[in-house]
Amino acid sequence: MQAQPTTFQQTPCLRLVGRDGATALVALHGAHVLSWIPADGRERLFLSARAHYGAGTAIRGGIPVIFPQFAGRGALPKHGFARTTPWRLVGVSDRATFELVPGATSAAWPHAFRARLHVGLDAGVLTVALEIENTGAHEFAFSAALHTYLAVTDLDAVALHGLAGRRYEDSTAGGAVRQQTTAELRFNAETDRIYVAPLHPLSLHDGPHRLRIDQHGFADTVVWNPGATLAAGIADLAPGEHRRFLCVEAGQVLEPVHLPPGGRWSGMQRLG
Numbered sequence: 001m002q003a004q005p006t007t008f009q010q011t012p013c014l015r016l017v018g019r020d021g022a023t024a025l026v027a028l029h030g031a032h033v034l035s036w037i038p039a040d041g042r043e044r045l046f047l048s049a050r051a052h053y054g055a056g057t058a059i060r061g062g063i064p065v066i067f068p069q070f071a072g073r074g075a076l077p078k079h080g081f082a083r084t085t086p087w088r089l090v091g092v093s094d095r096a097t098f099e100l101v102p103g104a105t106s107a108a109w110p111h112a113f114r115a116r117l118h119v120g121l122d123a124g125v126l127t128v129a130l131e132i133e134n135t136g137a138h139e140f141a142f143s144a145a146l147h148t149y150l151a152v153t154d155l156d157a158v159a160l161h162g163l164a165g166r167r168y169e170d171s172t173a174g175g176a177v178r179q180q181t182t183a184e185l186r187f188n189a190e191t192d193r194i195y196v197a198p199l200h201p202l203s204l205h206d207g208p209h210r211l212r213i214d215q216h217g218f219a220d221t222v223v224w225n226p227g228a229t230l231a232a233g234i235a236d237l238a239p240g241e242h243r244r245f246l247c248v249e250a251g252q253v254l255e256p257v258h259l260p261p262g263g264r265w266s267g268m269q270r271l272g
């Protein structure tokens with residue numbers, strides 16, 4: 001894999017090029033994958049036309065890294081600080097590795113940790129892996145997710161397969177626990193579900209296109225689209241843009257990880 005530093009929207013990034021010509025763009029801000037274009041030239045990740053890229057902001061689209069808190073399930077800012085903090089590039093081999101260690105933005109979470117994100121490009125496949133290490137003397141607990149915004153041509157033509165019979169917490173209904181009865185999930189209103197340990201792979205059907213979604217290490221899968229009403233109130237989404245993505249997130253949400261001193265945890269999501 002080749003890599004060159006570049007900028008996008010005045011944000012320092014790394015542009016990755018795989019052996020088959022596939023590309024990915026990763027911002028150091030958040031170690032945030034902004035784009036993945038396999039060799040066929042079709043972008044697979046959604047990135048909002050109104051995304052903000054400044055210090056301390058969360059970029060709307062791509063693959064935000066959620067750590068150490070999911071959503072508002074704790075005292076930290078929503079979805080934690082990893083997505084709003086600059087990471088550093090460690091190096092590039094067959095994958096690019098980025099690192100985050102405690103700093104000013106994590107002061108509200110007083111634990112010694114090392115987070116690493118590895119991004120790999122293989123033929124037709126994007127692999128993103130998150131590793132958390134406890135570098136301190138005390139156990140800590142965390143949640144995490146790869147909050148992937150998958151680009152779709154139109155939400156009406158989209159169905160997610162692989163969740164039949166699975167239990168989920170419905171965040172649009174105060175966390176009520178439900179079971180999916182249909183073979184496919186379609187999206188005509190706000191959807192915000194945390195599926196408990198679903199089987200993988202899932203398959204995203206977008207008209208004639210198919211995307212395989214696989215995960216390891218992460219116990220849960222979050223499926224999110226704000227729907228038209230909620231989207232209208234999201235300042236960094238352009239009108240109608242909610243129809244252009246579906247978030248399928250590899251997450252460790254319902255059971256936080258308890259990491260002892262010296263302990264390591266890793267989770268990955270594979271698309272393709």
Ligand SMILES: O=P(O)(O)OC[C@H]1O[C@@H](O)[C@H](O)[C@@H](O)[C@@H]1O
Pocket residue numbers: 058071078079147171192193222224249
């Ligand atoms: O707007 P944010 O902070 O990026 O969050 C987006 C969504 O992220 C999802 O993971 C959550 O399940 C939703 O509840 C949330 O609204």
